[in-house]
Amino acid sequence: MQLTQTHVDYWHKNLVLTSILLVIWFIVTYVMAWFAVPLAEVKFFGWPLSFYMAAQGSLIVYVVIIGFYAWKMRQYDIEHGVHEGETD
């Protein structure tokens, strides 16, 4: 099994994508929680913003992150010729 340049690029792109998504994940989770007290002063459709984020906003971001990852990685798979046979 020999890895070619395109394989190396694929893995590199994957790492970049993974890191970016994890940074977003970190911000909406931990940075938000750290500053929850000041953020509670901001109102969002009736909710204090930190309450809204912890109860709903962050969750929506998580779902979007995972969906985006699956979609983008599929593109990378095909671009670099490492995709599997069709299954669905």
Added chain:
Amino acid sequence: MATTQPRASQSEFNRQLKKYYTFYTGGFVLFVIFLAIAEKMGMSNKWIGYFFLFFTIILYAGIGIMSRTLEVAEYYVAGRRVPALFNGMATGADWMSAASFIGMAGTLYLSGFDGLAFIMGWTGGYVLVAVLLAPYLRKFGQFTIPDFLGARYGGNIVRSFGVLAAILASFTYVVAQIYGVGIITSKFTGLEFGIGVFVGLAGILVCSFLGGMRAVTWTQVAQYIILIIAYLIPVIWLSVKHTGIPLPQFVYGGVLEKVTEREKQLTADPKEQEVRKIFAERAAAASAKAAKAAEVYPAEKAAAAKKVEDLKAASAPRTEVEAAEKAVKDFPGDAKAAATKWAADAKAAQGRSAPPKPHGTPFPGKDEKARDTARLNFIGIVFCMMFGTAALPHILMRYYTTPSVHEARVSVFWSLFFIFLLYFTAPALAVLAKYDVYTQVVGKSFSELPAWVNAWRAVDATLLNITDVNRDGIVQLAEIVIGGDIIVLATPEIAGLPYVVSGLVAAGGLAAALSTADGLLLTIANALSHDLYYKMINPNATPGVRITVSKFLLLGVAIIAAYVTSLKPGNILFLVGAAFSIAASAFFPALVLGIFWKRASKWGAIAGIVAGLGTCLYYMVHTYPTFIQWFGTTPIQKWWGLEPISAGLFGVPIGIITIIVVSLLTPAPDRDVQELVDHVRYPNLKGDISTEGT
């Protein structure tokens, strides 16, 4: 590669599944409508409860029997042809336990913002699963999580640690589920707790025993459908009652504002303050008694006995006499026991003398230090629940069952989507229920309480207890003691729905507990039969023998778990949390570094697992009161005030650092391991090795 099914057969399979489950959902809705009509015609509540309980268990058993199998790949990973959407539903049911279904909204009701740590933790963990683990484990494609550790790090030592940690985490968690099954069956059918446990256990076993992962998967899909319908209907109804809009998740911001407004009123209300003052006085009295228990014990005991006589002489109401007699009967046997009891009384009364906790405010506390500790604990819980999610074997195992790496990625998306449906509803339910209690119960006279309040007060005083402390005939908030579980269980009645919906909620709770218990028991049995027996003891075992061994282990583990459950071991939420911390500390570092860092070596992994798990367990057994009692350990000061449930906050980083340091000090892994890592990183490589298990 042979991982993928021929295209036509897989899409045909997919279509058939959609057809079956559409019929199934329609059938279930008809069943509920039929029972609703039967209720109108006079069927008793008890029979409605029985119908729901037995109909659903028979249904799961039916799916279990239809999916029976003797093929290894079918038994362990459902033949690796579960489409992403269905694997998502199955993971949802696998994931959402009795604690999520029944306990979650109650925890949020009681702790407000702080409870949201569980909501974030139990959803955000899937981001880690999606980008760090699921696709790679699917490409590896064996049967269990210790399988991966064994192959990646080589040798049986890492595998055995994997088996040990998998069993430790899963067993703690399964006890909590069986407990939930016992509670639900006994509550809705009137069976005894012990019998309820065994009825539920029968339900669990019929699914997993005959068909392993294959049966569990298709049952879990069915269970997900029931549990999500059962959760959403009452909340939607309650939302219509208070806001006129059937979308609770989008409109409860306004209700939260009203709750906050009401909290301020109740904090300032003179009658409320009067009741809180009474509790403050009781707390002071009780702690004074506790301080000099030895002196006052005889006098107190005599006083309790005298009270019964006085009440009888004054021909007081029967309930008061009975309460006084009970106090004599339960009076502590000696001064030492009395001191403990009075100290506990003081603490309880102290708690009730506090004004209502503001629901929407993060980390309330009396000073800067208390608020900082609250914040650290919030972050600690979020962290441990997230990393635990990304390390619990029964969840990770589910991603072995999809037809391809791509489907595994998509299936994490569906998993979180289906979990999200329940988790973004729970905070709405908590706020709506609180609004109802604050406006429809508090401030009303005892003679005009809503029917559900009187019904639940009669059923179980630990769930709902209201006493007229200041004897003004009006309910004050401080006079109410509410158990978290009531929020979900009583919502149908609060919303004014017929009893059939309560039965539906019970069926939903049961589905949640059974599905999680199934997944966990299977994980334990597989760790023992596949990793311990087949991989380490008898590698020549035939497929038939392997499956038979697994089935007997499943039965054995289930019985042990039911026995441990019948001892009623402590706080369920703590048990669940402990399982997450344990799994996170033991597995997460070794799994993720194994994929992303080729240099991670065998001895690095061993040291990392020992150090991570060791730190976590050390912290728990030295800070959690029940464990201190069990193991006779000496308590230590909590590090930065972190609660024992979040011990993983120390375990995970220590595990990661240890793996890195020890790996760098020991020789790099050989070529085979490097190839294995490349293999799992690419969904498809030409001339690739194959690791798929058969």
